Amino acid sequence: xxxxxxxxxxxGIILFSFxxxxxxxxxxxxxDYTRIFWEENWFLALIFLVFISVLDAYFIINWKMFxxxxxxxxxxxxxxxxxxxxxxxxxxxxxxxxxxxxSLTVSNLDKxxxxxKEVSEKKPALLGSNGLQLGIPYLLNQKKEEGREFxxxxxxxxxxxxxxxxxxxxxxxxxxxxxxxxxxPHLKDLSRTTGDPVLxxxxxxxxxxxxxxxxxxxxxxxxxxxxxxxxxxxxxxxIARSKSDNVVVLLLSSILDDSQNWIYN
Numbered sequence: 001x002x003x004x005x006x007x008x009x010x011x012g013i014i015l016f017s018f019x020x021x022x023x024x025x026x027x028x029x030x031x032d033y034t035r036i037f038w039e040e041n042w043f044l045a046l047i048f049l050v051f052i053s054v055l056d057a058y059f060i061i062n063w064k065m066f067x068x069x070x071x072x073x074x075x076x077x078x079x080x081x082x083x084x085x086x087x088x089x090x091x092x093x094x095x096x097x098x099x100x101x102x103s104l105t106v107s108n109l110d111k112x113x114x115x116x117k118e119v120s121e122k123k124p125a126l127l128g129s130n131g132l133q134l135g136i137p138y139l140l141n142q143k144k145e146e147g148r149e150f151x152x153x154x155x156x157x158x159x160x161x162x163x164x165x166x167x168x169x170x171x172x173x174x175x176x177x178x179x180x181x182x183x184x185p186h187l188k189d190l191s192r193t194t195g196d197p198v199l200x201x202x203x204x205x206x207x208x209x210x211x212x213x214x215x216x217x218x219x220x221x222x223x224x225x226x227x228x229x230x231x232x233x234x235x236x237x238x239i240a241r242s243k244s245d246n247v248v249v250l251l252l253s254s255i256l257d258d259s260q261n262w263i264y265n
Contacts, residue, residue, distance in 0.1 A: 002070065015052075018045075018048050022045070065080060065098075068080060075106065077102050078102050081095055081099045091126065093130055096115065096126065096133065109136070110137075112136055115134065116137070116150070124157070127157055128158035128159055131162065132162065132165055132166065134150075135147065135151060139248065142173075144173050148174060155167060155170060164190060164199055167186050168186075168190060168206075171190070175210055183210055187204075187210065191207055191225075197225075198239055198242040202259055204218070204225060205259035225263065
């Protein structure tokens with residue numbers, strides 16, 4: 001269904017609903033009681049007016065964006081987002097996520113790198129909640145030193161929700177740089193404490209490459225994981241959800257496949 005159709009259909013439904021509520025006292029109570037009802041409850045009409053005005057204003061302000069999304073015009077959407085962020089200074093989590101996704105669609109990591117520098121310079125407080133998306137070029141291009149510094153800054157401001165994944169990305173680059181002493185404690189902690197089974201599995205897999213084969217602590221947490229998720233099928237719904245919610249998991253699907261092959265032998 002086209003965006004314009006949705007917009008007008010939505011307004012039509014809201015208007016019909018309001019008219020139904022407004023006229024119902026007339027049919028049920030009569031004209032005199034209807035007048036008394038609306039004299040006492042006039043604020044309901046005001047609430048409706050404010051509600052529909054705010055929603056319509058949101059759609060109108062973002063009309064260009066919705067139109068570009070409907071057409072799947074990714075270059076056009078990229079240009080519009082760049083104008084919003086770089087020219088108008090509207091650096092928001094929504095714009096960051098959309099720019100990252102659009103840049104990945106057109107396979108342009110340089111645009112994500114530019115965005116990361118802009119956010120780091122002008123809105124560093126947003127790194128904690130958007131670091132996973134902004135750090136994608138560091139993961140894919142194995143930029144070890146820059147990436148480690150970037151993820152450390154994100155970790156310092158991260159929320160409880162985003163912190164475990166940021167720590168894993170940081171550990172991934174630490175291992176890439178052969179910095180085992182710093183990476184292993186993070187991975188051991190993640191493999192024991194995180195409630196996300198996909199993150200636990202990836203942490204275990206990285207840990208297996210950083211410690212000696214047959215390491216007692218690794219075998220212990222590996223056995224505990226297999227006790228909860230004895231086969232691939234038991235992980236399917238978590239992997240599907242993780243790929244839909246976390247673009248990093250989607251991009252590192254090959255590592256996720258390798259980790260499943262490893263733990264399920």
